[in-house]
Amino acid sequence: MKAGAVILAGGKSSRMGKNKALLQINGITTIERTKNSLREVFDDILLVANDAEKYRFLNVPITKDKVIDKGPLAGIHAGLLTANHDTNVFVACDMPFISSKLAKLLVELSDGYDAVVPVINGEQHPLFAVYKRSIIRVIENCFETKQLRIKSLLNQVNVKYVTEDQLKNKEIDKLEQVFYNMNHPFEYEKAKIIAKQ
Numbered sequence: 001m002k003a004g005a006v007i008l009a010g011g012k013s014s015r016m017g018k019n020k021a022l023l024q025i026n027g028i029t030t031i032e033r034t035k036n037s038l039r040e041v042f043d044d045i046l047l048v049a050n051d052a053e054k055y056r057f058l059n060v061p062i063t064k065d066k067v068i069d070k071g072p073l074a075g076i077h078a079g080l081l082t083a084n085h086d087t088n089v090f091v092a093c094d095m096p097f098i099s100s101k102l103a104k105l106l107v108e109l110s111d112g113y114d115a116v117v118p119v120i121n122g123e124q125h126p127l128f129a130v131y132k133r134s135i136i137r138v139i140e141n142c143f144e145t146k147q148l149r150i151k152s153l154l155n156q157v158n159v160k161y162v163t164e165d166q167l168k169n170k171e172i173d174k175l176e177q178v179f180y181n182m183n184h185p186f187e188y189e190k191a192k193i194i195a196k197q
C-alpha cells in the first residue's frame with residue numbers, strides 16, 4: 001500500500017485518569033489492538049507519542065510532537081513531517097474497534113484531495129481520517145493563528161467527506177462500532193462489553 005498509518009498517542013488522558021492507550025481490552029492494550037488492525041493493511045505504521053519508552057513494546061517507529069501542547073493537530077503535524085508516505089491514515093489511540101478495511105478504503109478515496117474524513121450520522125470523525133503531506137504548511141499556519149481545532153484546518157483544505165451512504169455495500173463490519181472512542185472510565189467499561197459481543 002502506497003500509504004502509511006499514524007497512531008496518535010500524545011494526549012493527556014485527563015478525563016480517563018490513566019493512559020487510554022495502555023488500557024487492556026480482552027487482555028491486550030488498546031493501542032496494540034489498533035496497531036494489529038492497521039498492520040493487516042499497512043507496512044508502515046508510525047506512532048506519535050511524547051513518552052516513547054512506554055510504547056517500545058509495539059515495535060514501530062516513534063516520533064514526538066514538534067509543537068508542544070497543541071493537541072491532536074500537533075500529532076497530525078508531527079506524523080506528516082515524519083511519515084514515509086505523502087498519504088497517511090491517522091488514528092487516535094482511544095478507538096479500539098477501528099476497521100482496517102475502512103482505513104484502506106479512505107486511502108483509495110483520497111486521490112485529488114488533501115484529506116478524507118468520515119461523517120457518520122452527521123458527526124465528523126477527523127481522528128480516523130486520511131491526511132496528506134500537502135497540508136503541513138496549512139497546519140503550521142493554524143498554529144501561528146491559534147486555530148487548534150481540526151475543524152479549522154478542514155475549512156482550509158480540500159476535504160472529501162465520506163458518509164455512511166457511500167460506505168453501504170463496502171462490507172465494513174459493525175460500522176457503528178468502528179468510531180467508538182473512549183474518553184471517560186464508563187466508556188472503557190462499555191468497550192470491554194462491546195469487545196465480548
Ligand SMILES: Nc1nc2c(ncn2[C@@H]2O[C@H](COP(=O)(O)OP(=O)(O)OP(=O)(O)O)[C@@H](O)[C@H]2O)c(=O)[nH]1
Pocket residue numbers: 008009010011012013014015016048049065068069070071072073074075076091092093094127183
Ligand atoms: N501527538 C499528540 N496527540 C494528541 C495530543 N492531544 C491529544 N492527542 C491524541 O489525540 C487523540 C484524541 O485525544 P483527546 O481525547 O482529545 O485528548 P487527550 O489529551 O488524550 O484526553 P483528555 O485529556 O481527556 O482530553 C488521542 O489519540 C490522543 O492521544 C497531542 O498534544 N499530541
